[in-house]
Each structure stands twice: as C-alpha cells, then as structure tokens.
Amino acid sequence: MSTTTPDAATGSVWRLPGMPALGLLSAFGFSGYAALLSVAPLWAVRGGADEAGSGLVNGVLLAATVVTQFAVPALLRRFGHGPVIAVGVLLMGAASPLYLLSDALGPVLALSAVRGIGFGILTVTGSAVAAHLVPVHRRGAAIGAYGLAVAVPNLVLLPASVAVAEHWGYGAVFALGALPVLAAPFAFAVARALGPADRVTERTPRIDRGSALAVARPTAILFAVTMAGGGLLTFVPQIVGSGTASAVVLLVLGIGTALCRWGAGHLSDRYGAERFLAPLLLTGVAGLATCAWGASRDGDLGLLLLGAALAGVAYGALQNLTLVVAFARVDPGHIPVASAGWNIGFDGGTAAGAVVVGAIATAAGFPAGLLFLAAACAAALVLTVPSRR
Structure with a gap:
C-alpha cells in the first residue's frame, strides 16, 4: 500500500496520493462505456437487428470483458498497472468511431468485443487500486469515491447519449465513446502512486478455497x-420509445445509482456492509416489478420513473x-484476484441481463423479461446470510 498522509484517517480520500489520478482515469x-451502452444496441437495430440481436451487442461486450478479467492479475504481474491500463483505455476509445463503418450486426459485435477487452482491464484494475491506495478502515469511503467517479459518466452520458443520437446523429455519440483515449496518461500516474503495490508479486500465494467461496x-x-441493471440500461430506450422520455428514465436510474x-x-x-444487503435486494425487486408494470401499460412513464428510482x-x-x-474476506495480496472475481460477477450479470431480457422480450414481451429480473433478485436473498468465515 502506498504511504498515507494525516488526511488518511479523517480527511477526504481524494486528498490521498493517486486518488485524483484514479478519479480522472475512471x-x-x-x-x-456509458456513451455507447444504450446507443450501440440501437445502432444494431438501425441495421436490422431484432430485440435478441440488440441484446447481444452488450452481451458480447461484457462476455469479452469477463474473459479478459480472468487474465488481468497475470498481466499486472508481468507488466505493472501503467502499461496494462493504458492499453485497456486505448482499446476502448479507438474502437468507438469505427462503428460508423457499418451498422450490420456482425461488425457491431466485433467492435463491441474489442471494447470489452479494454473494459475488462479497466474494471479490475480500478477497484483494486482504490483498495490499495487507502488504509483498511477507509476502504468503504475509497470504494464509494471510486464508485462516484465511475457513476458520474453513467449519470450524464447514459441518458444524454440516446437524446444526442436522436437529435445530432450517431457520429456524435461515437465521438464521445472515444473519450477513454484521454485517460492513458493517468494510468502511469496511478502506477507511480501505488509504489511497491504496482505489480502483483509472483510470491503472492494462491487464494485458498475458503476465501474463494466467501468472495x-x-x-x-x-x-x-447487475442482471437487472444490464436489462434496464440496454432496453429502456426500446421500452419507452421516445428518446427524450427514455433519457429521463435513464437519468433517474443514474442519479439513484451514483x-x-x-x-x-x-x-x-x-x-x-452485511446488514444492508437484504433490504436493498428487496428494494430492487420492488423497482423491477414496478418497471414491468409500466412496460405492460405501453411504457407508462410515471411507473417507469418510480421503478427506475428504486x-x-x-x-x-x-x-x-x-x-x-x-x-x-481476503488478505491484501489477494485483492486483485478478489477484484477480478467481483468484476466478473458485475459484467457477467450485466451481459446476462441484456441477453436474457432480449430473448424473453422477443418471445413474450418486455414485461416478462423485467419480471424475470425481479425473480432473480428475490432468489439472491438466500445469499444475504453471512458465512461463518
């Protein structure tokens, strides 16, 4: 862990070395990621894709993300954070303008896979760095600060991107999708702040079975x-229909998230953290059921706004x-591995939500797809009981 300042105990975590660079990088x-999450599926629909095909756009993006996340700890051992993160953000940003070459489903899926590789690198390294830069007793605040840096682009660009595509064209959104290129210099600033933690040491032992199960x-x-999030973020524009109205729903969802x-x-x-897991899952179930109700009423905006807020x-x-x-649940040496596992769950869930809701909607409509997501969150309640470990 990097050397901390007196502010580490009581001050803002943003004052700690490396945190500003991590915030800008994120x-x-x-x-x-946010600029294209709802727009790339619409681009595929413009090229003739149905609901299942448009769901595959984010499904492929996040499948590539998950596959890459398995390899990130090994890449960090070999090259360190600076080069690895820089390559990741360059892949994300450079691929975005290339969507303009074709709206056919095949090329759209291929570019989404390239972006997913870069995104897999960014997600694993970002959350692990946030944990390494602060003392353990400030970890929740640091993860919250990192989460805010991640959530603000989603808050602004997710709702705005649909409206921008509708009023100024898809080219403007794909230009916004190139913003990760600007993050490359901050990758090396983060690596310097990490100091000895820059590389995952070869001497780090394998994570034991008990810790793996606890994670x-x-x-x-x-x-x-995140299945719920993936389904909503991908299909709200298609459920609502109007670009302006869908932007409002996505904005409400983004504000609550951030x-x-x-x-x-x-x-x-x-x-x-443990005591809040079950109540929050129930809140998610209520929100998804309300969204399903709104979708069944021809995209009732009031119900969709309430559901999105919850x-x-x-x-x-x-x-x-x-x-x-x-x-x-793990020692500091295993934080990159735990981060990889958590991010695999995040992006795997987001991908599954997009693909499954798309498939269900094609067969039975969007309300059925949203109710499936609510049922998945309800089923997860059995996991909120802490393990003895």
Missing part, C-alpha cells in the same frame, strides 16, 4: 442486481457493499 474510461457469495448477489454507490461506502465503514438505489448501493464484503 471518469474518462467509463465515459466511453463468491457477495459476487453472486452482485450478479443478480448517490447510493457513493453514500453506501460511508455507511459500510460505520455500520458494516432499482437505481439497489443497483448503486449493492455495487459498493458487495465489493467491501469481498475485499474483507
């Missing part, structure tokens, strides 16, 4: 709630709390 990097529990909870992902960190530092609370807070629980 903001630029996740801007490229799997919060990761499975995360998988359920505020609760940030605020949950302070709650977990003070009261512990779902955003669960989606944001559980991102923070499940990561805090996962990191608490």
Whole structure:
C-alpha cells in the first residue's frame, strides 16, 4: 500500500496520493462505456437487428470483458498497472468511431468485443487500486469515491447519449465513446502512486478455497442486481420509445445509482456492509416489478420513473457493499484476484441481463423479461446470510 498522509484517517480520500489520478482515469474510461451502452444496441437495430440481436451487442461486450478479467492479475504481474491500463483505455476509445463503418450486426459485435477487452482491464484494475491506495478502515469511503467517479459518466452520458443520437446523429455519440483515449496518461500516474503495490508479486500465494467461496457469495448477489441493471440500461430506450422520455428514465436510474454507490461506502465503514444487503435486494425487486408494470401499460412513464428510482438505489448501493464484503474476506495480496472475481460477477450479470431480457422480450414481451429480473433478485436473498468465515 502506498504511504498515507494525516488526511488518511479523517480527511477526504481524494486528498490521498493517486486518488485524483484514479478519479480522472475512471471518469474518462467509463465515459466511453456509458456513451455507447444504450446507443450501440440501437445502432444494431438501425441495421436490422431484432430485440435478441440488440441484446447481444452488450452481451458480447461484457462476455469479452469477463474473459479478459480472468487474465488481468497475470498481466499486472508481468507488466505493472501503467502499461496494462493504458492499453485497456486505448482499446476502448479507438474502437468507438469505427462503428460508423457499418451498422450490420456482425461488425457491431466485433467492435463491441474489442471494447470489452479494454473494459475488462479497466474494471479490475480500478477497484483494486482504490483498495490499495487507502488504509483498511477507509476502504468503504475509497470504494464509494471510486464508485462516484465511475457513476458520474453513467449519470450524464447514459441518458444524454440516446437524446444526442436522436437529435445530432450517431457520429456524435461515437465521438464521445472515444473519450477513454484521454485517460492513458493517468494510468502511469496511478502506477507511480501505488509504489511497491504496482505489480502483483509472483510470491503472492494462491487464494485458498475458503476465501474463494466467501468472495463468491457477495459476487453472486452482485450478479443478480447487475442482471437487472444490464436489462434496464440496454432496453429502456426500446421500452419507452421516445428518446427524450427514455433519457429521463435513464437519468433517474443514474442519479439513484451514483448517490447510493457513493453514500453506501460511508455507511459500510460505520455500520458494516452485511446488514444492508437484504433490504436493498428487496428494494430492487420492488423497482423491477414496478418497471414491468409500466412496460405492460405501453411504457407508462410515471411507473417507469418510480421503478427506475428504486432499482437505481439497489443497483448503486449493492455495487459498493458487495465489493467491501469481498475485499474483507481476503488478505491484501489477494485483492486483485478478489477484484477480478467481483468484476466478473458485475459484467457477467450485466451481459446476462441484456441477453436474457432480449430473448424473453422477443418471445413474450418486455414485461416478462423485467419480471424475470425481479425473480432473480428475490432468489439472491438466500445469499444475504453471512458465512461463518
């Protein structure tokens, strides 16, 4: 862990060495992800894809992300954080303008896979760096601050991107998707701040079976709630129909996500994370059921806004709390491995939500797809009982 300052105990975590660079790296990097999350599927629909095909766009993006996340700890051992993160953000940003070459499903899926490789690198390294830069007792606040840097691009660009595509064309959105290129210099600043923690040491022992199982529990909870997020973020524009109205729904979802992902960190530092898991899952179930009701009423905007607000609370807070629980179950040397596992759950869930809701919607409509997501969150309640370990 890097050397801390007197502010490490009581001051803002943003004053700690490396945290500002991590914030800028995350903001630029996740801007490229957020700008295209809802628009890339619409681009495929413009090229003739149906609901199942448009669901595959984010499904392929996040499948490539998950596959890459397995390899990130080994890449960090070999090359260190600076080069690895820089390559990741360059892959994300450079691929975005190339969507303009074709709206056919095949090329769209191929470019989404390239972006997914870069995104896999960014996600694993970002959350692990946030844990390494601060003392353990400030970890919840640091993860919350990192989560805020991640959530702000989603808050701004997710709703705005659909409206921008509708009024100024897809080219403007694909230009925004190139923003991760600007994050490359901050990758090396983060590596310098990490100091000895820059590389995952070859002497780090393999994670034991008990720790792996303990990390799997919060990761499975995360998988359920990110399935919900993946389904909503991919298909809200198609459920609502209007670009302006869908932008409002996505904005409400984004506000809830950003505020609760940030605020949950302070709650977990003070009261512990475990006690909040079950109530938040129930909040997500209520939000998804309300969204399904709204979708069944021809995209009723009032119901969709209420459902998005509730779902955003669960989606944001559980991102923070499940990561805090996962990191608490391993020693510092295993944090990159735990981060990889958590991020695999996050992006695997997001991909599954997009693909499954697309398939269900093709056969039975969007309300059925959203009810499936609600049922998945309800099923995850059995995992909120802490393990003895």
